[in-house]
Amino acid sequence: MKSYKIFHFLFFIFLLLNSKPILYAQQNSGKNSLNKYISNFKLPQNAIPFQFVHQMYFKCKFENKIDADLIFDTKADGLRMDSSFLFENNIKTYDGTETVYHDKVYQPGAGGKMLVRFCKNINLNFDTIVFKKDLVPVLPLNKLLGPALGHRADGIIGSDLFDDYIMEINYEHNYIILHRFELLDTQFFSGYTKMPYADGLKIKIGLNDTLFIEEKFGLDMGMAATLAINANTIEKNNLTNKISPLSFYISGRDIGGKTEEYHYRASYIKIDTFVIYKPIISFDKIIKKTTKDTIKGGYRKGEEAGLVGNGLFTRFNIIMDFKHHFIYLKPNSKFNKPFGYTTTGFFVDDRRNDLNGYEICYILQSSPAQSANLMVGDLIIEVNGKSVIDINFLDMIEILQNPAKTPIRLKIKRNNKITNVTIKRKMIL
Numbered sequence: 001m002k003s004y005k006i007f008h009f010l011f012f013i014f015l016l017l018n019s020k021p022i023l024y025a026q027q028n029s030g031k032n033s034l035n036k037y038i039s040n041f042k043l044p045q046n047a048i049p050f051q052f053v054h055q056m057y058f059k060c061k062f063e064n065k066i067d068a069d070l071i072f073d074t075k076a077d078g079l080r081m082d083s084s085f086l087f088e089n090n091i092k093t094y095d096g097t098e099t100v101y102h103d104k105v106y107q108p109g110a111g112g113k114m115l116v117r118f119c120k121n122i123n124l125n126f127d128t129i130v131f132k133k134d135l136v137p138v139l140p141l142n143k144l145l146g147p148a149l150g151h152r153a154d155g156i157i158g159s160d161l162f163d164d165y166i167m168e169i170n171y172e173h174n175y176i177i178l179h180r181f182e183l184l185d186t187q188f189f190s191g192y193t194k195m196p197y198a199d200g201l202k203i204k205i206g207l208n209d210t211l212f213i214e215e216k217f218g219l220d221m222g223m224a225a226t227l228a229i230n231a232n233t234i235e236k237n238n239l240t241n242k243i244s245p246l247s248f249y250i251s252g253r254d255i256g257g258k259t260e261e262y263h264y265r266a267s268y269i270k271i272d273t274f275v276i277y278k279p280i281i282s283f284d285k286i287i288k289k290t291t292k293d294t295i296k297g298g299y300r301k302g303e304e305a306g307l308v309g310n311g312l313f314t315r316f317n318i319i320m321d322f323k324h325h326f327i328y329l330k331p332n333s334k335f336n337k338p339f340g341y342t343t344t345g346f347f348v349d350d351r352r353n354d355l356n357g358y359e360i361c362y363i364l365q366s367s368p369a370q371s372a373n374l375m376v377g378d379l380i381i382e383v384n385g386k387s388v389i390d391i392n393f394l395d396m397i398e399i400l401q402n403p404a405k406t407p408i409r410l411k412i413k414r415n416n417k418i419t420n421v422t423i424k425r426k427m428i429l
Contacts, residue, residue: 047175048127053350053393054224055310056169058157058176061125063091068124068154073222074322075307076158079124079133082141085154086119093117093138124157129178131161152353156222159322169318172332189319191330193272198325200304203227205281206267213237215305219327226311226339227269231284233305239283265339265429269312274331276315280339280429311339340401343425344408345369348380348400350393357381357413358388358396368423375414382411403427 043049051057055071062068062081066089070079086093095117117138124131141153165178179188195201200216205227207213215233234240243264262283269276315335319328345367348358357379363369380388383399391399399408408423 041173043173043175044177046127046177047170048177049175052171052174052310052314055222056176057153058126062089062122062154064123064125069152070124070155070157071153071222072159073156073220074159074320075218075220075222076156077160078158079122079131079136079155079161080141081119081122081136081138081155082153083117083138084140086138091119093119126178129165159221159320162320163323165322167320167322169313169320170332171314171317171334189328192319192328193274193330194326194328195272196325197327201271201308201327203308204270205229206270207239207243207264208267211242213239213305217306217308218304220307220309221313223307223309224311225282225307225309226279227306227308228282229284229306230304232303234284263341263429265341271312271329274316274329274335276312276335278339279312280341340397341429342400343368343403343427344400344423345371345426345428346374346400348396350396351379352389355379356389358391364428367428368426372421372423374412374421374423377414379413380410381413381418382409384409 049059050072051059051069055073057069058072060068060070068085083093119136119138120134122133122136124133141155162178164181166181166184168177168179170176197219200218202214203217204212204214213233217227229239264281264283266279266281267277269279269281315331315337316329317332318330321327342364345364346360346369347362349361351357351359360369360374360376360378360380363374363376382388383391383396388396402408402425405425408425410421410423412419412421
């Protein structure tokens with residue numbers, strides 16, 4: 001499994017095994033962030049709002065009547081629906097085999113094919129726009145992805161469904177607008193920089209003051225991280241012997257099994273004329289476990305060097321032309337926001353809707369969290385004496401990133417037992 005994809009939610013249909021954990025501390029907005037930074041904003045005509053919790057959750061009507069939240073993933077194709085969502089809403093499903101549906105469907109963590117069920121003749125309503133699908137795979141998304149998502153998903157929708165539209169994405173106010181090609185003129189793109197991405201988006205990464213690489217990265221709006229470099233690119237550029245990544249962590253709860261990953265604060269990322277300073281990027285787990293370790297796996301010409309995700313995209317307002325493979329970028333108010341990072345040594349999923357807490361998903365080695373014996377799966381129910389029900393996701397991220405030396409007091413639920421834990425902060429990265 002390639003670990004460079006951070007919670008890449010295409011799911012099982014040919015990309016599930018390429019998943020990767022989310023660096024939540026890099027995100028700039030959460031469930032309630034708009035209330036904190038934006039007031040008195042009125043959505044423009046034809047705008048379709050989305051919720052941003054690590055990924056974009058598009059709101060739509062399923063079968064013209066049932067509210068559904070779909071993760072938008074540019075690395076996905078078509079539509080996949082969650083089996084529990086269909087069961088709860090009494091939507092009939094049918095048995096199927098891979099001869100009925102041509103995509104490969106993988107059992108997570110095993111690599112074996114699994115049978116799936118299907119729903120038929122489905123309508124999805126996005127405001128006034130209706131998408132029709134004759135056959136839609138039904139998969140246990142929330143059962144198998146629940147711990148990874150930290151937020152319920154009723155399905156996953158891919159970019160190919162929007163090939164007949166130009167998609168305007170506004171990350172400041174969390175909405176999209178779908179435009180018809182024939183109704184747009186050149187003025188619509190004024191102020192945006194146009195770039196092709198069919199074989200990858202060309203990006204220059206300054207790893208330090210003297211070392212840089214320039215490669216093409218795949219667009220992954222289903223990934224929360226800023227940028228992830230895969231093993232083949234590491235080998236091609238001999239990065240094992242040139243840099244020393246920091247902040248290594250291991251988790252046993254990622255999709256498909258165990259996850260290991262390195263984080264690194266680079267000098268800059270440059271896309272066309274746009275330069276983003278001091279970003280936190282990710283490296284495949286096999287870059288360097290010890291100074292004697294070597295990289296496995298050969299470089300394949302033409303392969304994407306890795307992925308670029310929402311940690312970068314949220315700094316722009318974007319226009320997507322999926323049919324012709326062009327992306328248009330225009331910096332927004334988040335462009336120069338510093339990249340924060342945990343000073344406690346752990347990351348969380350927002351599980352307040354189903355578990356009434358924030359669940360610890362990854363713990364850094366040699367961190368305050370590890371020293372305090374925190375464990376993946378611990379449920380945080382109070383922070384500094386305050387219930388997490390009253391702490392929105394953005395505020396929780398700020399708590400994780402706070403550079404102050406003051407300790408953080410947590411009330412933890414583990415195996416139905418309540419424990420009080422004090423974390424002494426330290427700067428990481």
